[in-house]
Amino acid sequence: MSKRITVKLSAMPKLPKINFTPCSYKGPSLEAIGTIRQNNVNPIMKPLYKKPLLLHQGYMQWLFDNDGKRYLDMFGGICTVSVGHCHPKVTDAAFNQWNKLVHTSSLFQHPKLYEYSQKLADKMPGDLKVVYLLNSGSEANDLAILLARLYTGNNEILSLKNCYHGMSYQTMGLTSLANYKYKVVPPPAIHNVMNPDVFRGIWGGSNCRDSLAQTSRHCSCREKECEACDNYIRMLKSEFQSTVGPGKLAGFFAESIQGVGGAVQFPRNYIKEAYKIVKENNGLFISDEVQTGIGRTGDHFWGFESHGILPDIVTMAKGIGNGFPMSAVVTTKEIATTLTTGSHINTFGGNPIASAVGLAVLDIIEEEQLQENSKEVGSFLITELDKMRKRFPNIGDVRGKGLMIGVEMVENDGKMTPMSPTNFDDLLDKCREMGLILGVGGYNRNVIRLKPPMCITKEDASFALEVIEKALKSQL
Ligand SMILES: Cc1ncc(COP(=O)(O)O)c(C=O)c1O
Structure with a gap:
């Protein structure tokens, strides 16, 4: 069982600087959205996080929530945002x-x-x-x-x-x-x-x-x-x-x-x-x-x-x-x-x-040579994640090519038992708190999926690695 440590704000990895200011959110409140969801939206449409995230703007590899908080989007709307959110072209x-x-x-x-x-x-x-x-x-x-x-x-x-x-x-x-x-x-x-x-x-x-x-x-x-x-x-x-x-x-x-x-x-x-x-x-x-x-x-x-x-x-x-x-x-x-x-x-x-x-x-x-960028940044991510696997027993497997990456999480029991939903969700929550959105997959729902917009940079990838490492350390 992991220790539930709230990540201290002061210790959070720094998001790479960007030259973009999102507009302020003027839509229904998070609570009002929750009520609509309960009453008028098919219940199969469940948000990923227990504390749902309300996203209202995107710019390239970045997403912004209703409070103006910025996230690095490493899931690209389930591998869908290929060239960047709201790419101007x-x-x-x-x-x-x-x-x-x-x-x-x-x-x-x-x-x-x-x-x-x-x-x-x-x-x-x-x-x-x-x-x-x-x-x-x-x-x-x-x-x-x-x-x-x-x-x-x-x-x-x-x-x-x-x-x-x-x-x-x-x-x-x-x-x-x-x-x-x-x-x-x-x-x-x-x-x-x-x-x-x-x-x-x-x-x-x-x-x-x-x-x-x-x-x-x-x-x-x-x-x-x-x-x-x-x-x-x-x-x-x-x-x-x-x-x-x-x-x-x-x-x-x-x-x-x-x-x-x-x-x-x-x-x-x-x-x-x-x-x-x-x-x-x-x-x-x-x-x-x-x-x-x-x-x-x-x-x-x-x-x-x-x-x-x-x-x-x-x-x-x-x-x-x-x-x-x-x-x-x-x-x-x-x-x-x-x-x-x-x-x-x-x-x-x-x-x-x-x-x-x-x-x-x-x-x-x-x-924008995004195929080449996928290879370069993806190779960097896979290599670094694989090094991380050797340091953290909770990482069972790292795989993929380019920016199509999976990190399979396991329990620290030497048997490759899939990580429990509680520990896995805890990991995702910690990353989200630090400004990183990750994807989920696998038949045991224990695989982190990294499939970001193909415009991400090595600096963004380093930020993602830092966040994942910090979240993993808190589970040791
Ligand atoms: C490989 C693959 N094929 C087909 C689909 C179905 O696509 P859609 O949700 O647009 O119907 C998906 C969706 O995730 C997919 O990942």
């Missing part, structure tokens, strides 16, 4: 479009949808050149299920345990995390297969991951060998004997690094080998790049590139809109054309404002 693009045309529907043509689709297609490798714009990640994955079934003529869909692909009825079937499951009949022909998790899973070793940080597990694999990968692939193959039936696959879904599941990375060659099995069984490979896309992982623009595969369908959302609700499904002409065997419409998909925002986001990533 995104704001200008949205308002300029707002002044001209807000909505037409896809029955008519407006230039922004076409400009954006082309720019996005230019960012994709191979024949992945046909774009369908939608509004949310769940919608994009729903459409990918449909495309895979139409194209292959098969029904069976596979996804990995511990993955998150959305909350529509069908994507709830893809998503394989117990707390996102309801007692309702699950959607048919969607199966969740063993997750190749090299930290918590049955197999894992000391050099499985494409990361600067490895697990504390040991293995005797030589260079370029990975017994864990071989074993997990064996389990995937067995699914075709027991569940799917050989040659009967429609599609296999995978995040390039699991997001909500706690930044879980697979053994290096797993996705490449899984891809081969998918092809042998007539299926399509669908990469969900909702969190790992547009440069966040640093080495590549798309997470799947670091696995050395070319998917058949790529889905994306969140960061492509920097907070504006939008998503996309990108695939080949051949696969996309299967949709024309019926009628399909999406009222808001490719809306002029969404398209203008999407264009601005892609421009900013190039102009």
